[in-house]
Amino acid sequence: MNIYEQQEENKKNTVILLVIFVCFFLFLGLGFDFFILGWNVNQTQLKSTYDPVTATYSAKVVEQHFVPFGTIIALIVGCIASFSGYRNGKRLVLASTGAYPANPEDPQEKIFINIVEEIAIAAGLPKPVAYIVPDPDPNAFATGVDQDDSVIAVTRGLLDVMNREELAGVVAHEMSHIRNYDVRLMTTLTALVGAVNLISGLVTGGGNGRGYYRNRRRGNMPAVGLAGMPGGLGSRFGGAGSASGRGGAAGMPPYVMAILFVIWIIMIILAPMLSTILTMSVSRQREYLADATAAELTRNPKGLISALEKIYSATGPTTSIGKGIAHLCIIDPRGSYMEERSGAASDLMATHPPMQKRILALKAMAYQHPGA
C-alpha cells in the first residue's frame, strides 16, 4: 500500500475502534443506569394526587422521564479528569523529562532545529518548539494539543547516532503526531477510559478502582487517573431484582434481561482491561499512521527505516520519559520490547506495533515490498 492508502486504512481503523469504544461505554453506562439505578425508558404511571379544594383523591396519568444520570455523571467526571491533562499536559510532560530548549549555538542541536523548521514547512504547520532530553538512549516524542502550541523533543542519544536523513524521518514521525491531532485524541480517550473505570469501580466496590489508582501514582501522564470510589454500590444489586420485574414494562421477557445482566456484569469486571486494550489498539493504529504520514512528508521512507533500525538496536530503556507518554514516543521508552514478544498479551497491550511490521509497512511505501 502506498503512503496515501496506508493513511486512509489507519484512519478508518481508528474510527472503527472509537465506535467500538463509545458503544462499549454506552453499554456499561446505560446498563449501570438500568440495572443499578433502576432507570427505565419513559414510562407512564398512574399517580394519585390529592386536591385540597374538593378534598378528593384522583388518579392521574403521569409521564415520568428518567434521565440516565449514571452515564452522564460518569462522562462529566471523565471529562473533568482529562481536562487537567488537556491544559497542563505539555508543561507537565516537559518538566518530568527534564527537557530543555535546543541551543542554536551547538552545531548538532542547530541541525535539529533546522530540520524541525523544514518538516514544519513540508507539513504546512506552524513551527513547533524544539526541545532536547538529556538521556543517552535514543528516543523522541511530541506533545501539545494545539497545532500552534506544540513541542518536539529528542534525546541527546538520538542526536548522537542519527545522520541528517534519519533525523528528518524521526522529526517527520513526531510532526505527524501533531498534524493528526494524536495528542488530542489520546487525551480524549482517557476521558472515556476514566468514565468507564468510574462506573466499573462503583459497581465492583472499588477493587478495580484501587488498582487504577495505583497506576496513577506511578506517574501516568497526561492521562490523569481516577481513584475508584471505595465501598461501591454493591448493595444496589437489590435494584436489579426490581429491574427484572420492570423488565416487563420495557417490553422484554425476564430471561433476556437476566442474560443481559450477566453479560453486563462480566463486562464491568473486565472493563479496566478492555478499555486499556482498546486504547492501546488505537495507539498502535496512530503509530502506523504517523509512520505513513512521515513518509509522505519527507517522501523518503528509507530514512525512517534506517532510523528505526538504529533506535531499536540501541537497547536500554529511556529512563527520563515516563510511561504516561509512551504512546507519543517513537518507540516504547520502557525498553521492555513488549511489542516484540509474540503472544496475545503483547499483541493487545503494547503501545507500539512490532518493529518488523513497521519496517515492512514502510518498505511497501517505498515499493520495496509487495502488498503489506
Add this chain to the structure above:
Amino acid sequence: MIVSLIVIVVIGIWLMSMYNGLITLRNNVANALRQIDVQLKRRHDLIPNLVSAVKGEMKFEQETLEKVVQARAAAMSVKPGNMKDLAAKEGELTAALGRLMMLKESYPSLKANEEVNKLMEELTHTENQIGFSRQFYNDICTKFNTKQQVFPTNIFASMLGFKPEELWELPAGSPERENVKVDLSF
C-alpha cells in the same frame, strides 16, 4: 412537512461547509505559492552574506598563516653561520607563530573549518526549505483540486467560481532535470 424542512436544512449546512472548505483550501494554495518566494528571497539575502563572512574568517586566518609561512621561509633562507641574522629571522618566526597561537586561543570557535561546516549546513537547510515549500504547494494544490472534482462537490464548484490550480513544475526541457556533474578535481 417537518421531514422536508430537516432535509433542506441538512443540505444547506452541507453546501455551506463545502463552500467554506473550498475557500479555505484556495487561500491555503495562494499562501503556499507565496511561501516559495519567501524561501527564495531568504536564500538570496542570506547566502552571499554568509559566504563573505566565511571568506573573511578564512582570510583573517590565511593572512596570519601566510606571515608564519613567510617568516619560516625567511628563517630557512638564512645562510648557515650567520647567527645574528638567523636569530633575527627566528625571532620574527616566533612572533608570527605567537600571533597564530593567540588567534587560536582568543577565538577557539572561529576556526575556518567550523565556519565552513556551518555554511554547508546552512546551504543544505536553505535548499531543503525551498524544496519542501514547493512540495507543500503541490500537496495542497492536489488536495484543493481533488476536493473540487469529487462528486457531489464538482456540480457546484465551477458555479461558485472555483477552478483547478496548476501545480509547480519545471518547464519542459529544463536543464534542471539533468544529472548534476560533480567535479572535485583541481
